[in-house]
Amino acid sequence: MDRIAENADQSRGVTADDVAAAAGVSRWTVARAFKKRGAISPKTRQKVLAAAERLGYAPDLLAASLASDRSHLVALITNDFNNPHKLVLLERLTRILWSQGWGTLLVNMSESEDASAALLAASQRRVDAAVMIGTRFDDRVLDTALGARRVKKLVVFARYSNNPNTLTISCDDRLAMREIGDHLFARGYASPAFIAGPDTQSAKLHRVDSFRDHWLGLTGGAVPTRHAAGYDFHSAIDTVNAVLDAALPGTLPDVLVCENDILAIGAKEALRARGGAAAGIAVTGFDDIPLAAAPSYHLTTYRQPITAMCERLLDVLSGRLNEDVFVPGTLIVRGG
Amino acid sequence: MDRIAENADQSRGVTADDVAAAAGVSRWTVARAFKKRGAISPKTRQKVLAAAERLGYAPDLLAASLASDRSHLVALITNDFNNPHKLVLLERLTRILWSQGWGTLLVNMSESEDASAALLAASQRRVDAAVMIGTRFDDRVLDTALGARRVKKLVVFARYSNNPNTLTISCDDRLAMREIGDHLFARGYASPAFIAGPDTQSAKLHRVDSFRDHWLGLTGGAVPTRHAAGYDFHSAIDTVNAVLDAALPGTLPDVLVCENDILAIGAKEALRARGGAAAGIAVTGFDDIPLAAAPSYHLTTYRQPITAMCERLLDVLSGRLNEDVFVPGTLIVRGG
């Protein structure tokens, strides 16, 4: 066959068979040459790789997935595209996963708000694992949804889930909120208020509870909490205005502890627009998004250990790790 | 046993054969039942779908890809994860593509700065098309890189490329900059300066040139241009400071036209920090990222027609469209 000659032109459909023919070995020897720990003699491998290079061959991962029942594909599922921090997570995840040979399928579940459709779609592509990014996983889905059962591994990333069928890889939120509380206490703040995201029944509000518990232990004082309608700065502005309107004179909080940086930025905007006593109220965030460092905001916030979390994810994918992980992050002190 | 084994055990390996047996038909009839326009009698389809439902069957897209040589997979390739606008693009792209049956592989090429590695990785997954998001495609890659030749379609999305082997789907930047110019002219601005991104030799700076050409025609005046070191607001701050430092007294620009919103936000930050005469200088952006609407910035900017662009991408993927497209966007007037 001079199929090889054809392919050299088109550079399409170059298969292991072609390389095998060109190198004078069998197809399986070609496969071994491309395997890290393949049982193959150095000179044969050399010969094969040279032929592959010449023909422009690269193994077909699709066919390999079908044959081996391991796709080396991970579905990244998320529904919150308003938060710039998602971009940081996606950047890190894709870079680190691809560098280790894992492909990443980005799935948007903001339509349905129900993970089952996203999981079904992912499972049809035979992903080795589904990773919910910054998204809680509703327990009921596992019982009812078709897709959920078909996915081999289910990981909740950068968020807490107590679902027993799920693996959590997250920042240690409890520790984080303690550090923020200690920091505020040391700086002399006395009456914090918490600005949280939407108060959905199912969502366990880890950060709020952690902060309130710790502050109670620290000062004996309760922390009033207000829920924004959404994780976006417009909602935060409305919420902070509501907080300020509701406060009796002389009972203003002296610091607004926000569940993440987006809400914190909204809070800063609201306080600045309001002026007067409000302008003196401090704000803390969470995530350390790039804009948190802007002169206008200069937020004290908490940086999640994303790289470390990604590495734990690799451990989970390779089967080395099979339990929940909480990694400590870093307090970033900027403003008051 | 562990949780993973449980999941995998349940409904593993329900294939078309199983459904066929359960429904009393052949495997190919099952396939037809799942095809939109399959030649199959309604009652047979009904019977098959019922059996599939009962068994929890969903077609294996991986095997289908291998057999049909169409993966219905698209690689989304990008390298600029600093710009929140990427998140908007990703959200829209993934939602619209998945809704039409296209899977999206997110590839991060920020490491190499060279598209060839990303393209090779994508091609090994047999993607039907690679979409460079907001990223220019270096012509030389097509000639030298292995990956580039293996990808069936190459689309440059939300950015201009004059590469003949590439399809461009973009906002009509030329029109956009004309609208911005007209707007500024009508408002009485007389001496704009342009703040652009990095000045790489290969990059054709579409927006800059368009604005300068138009302004020249409008007023006969030249527009001084300054390049930031990167597409991030810190670089923009430095650049704007440099512009102000370099300006002779009385020759300050009255408006800074920025290549995108991130640079514009940096510009606003710099002007605000500077105070005095600088604080009166207006700023325009591009992209209309969510934060552009924040009270602190309140940017006049230009919204790209992302949904329309995604629909044109679908046309390209399905083969209905095979030429460059430039879609007009919308001027968003906010600040001065």
Add this chain to the structure above:
DNA sequence: AAGAGATTTGCACACGCGAGCAGATTTTTC
């Protein structure tokens, strides 16, 4: 009611590669 036409169903083959084993080759051992 028979035959033409339309519709519906079944089948051989292919897609590109991996797992696991058997045969071939080389290296080591006594």
Add this chain to the structure above:
DNA sequence: GAAAAATCTGCTCGCGTGTGCAAATCTCTT
């Protein structure tokens, strides 16, 4: 130098589905 061990190579079978065609069934006309 021959046998045992270690290493290397080739091969059968299967992964789950699409394509194109032939066979079977149904519908309608005369």
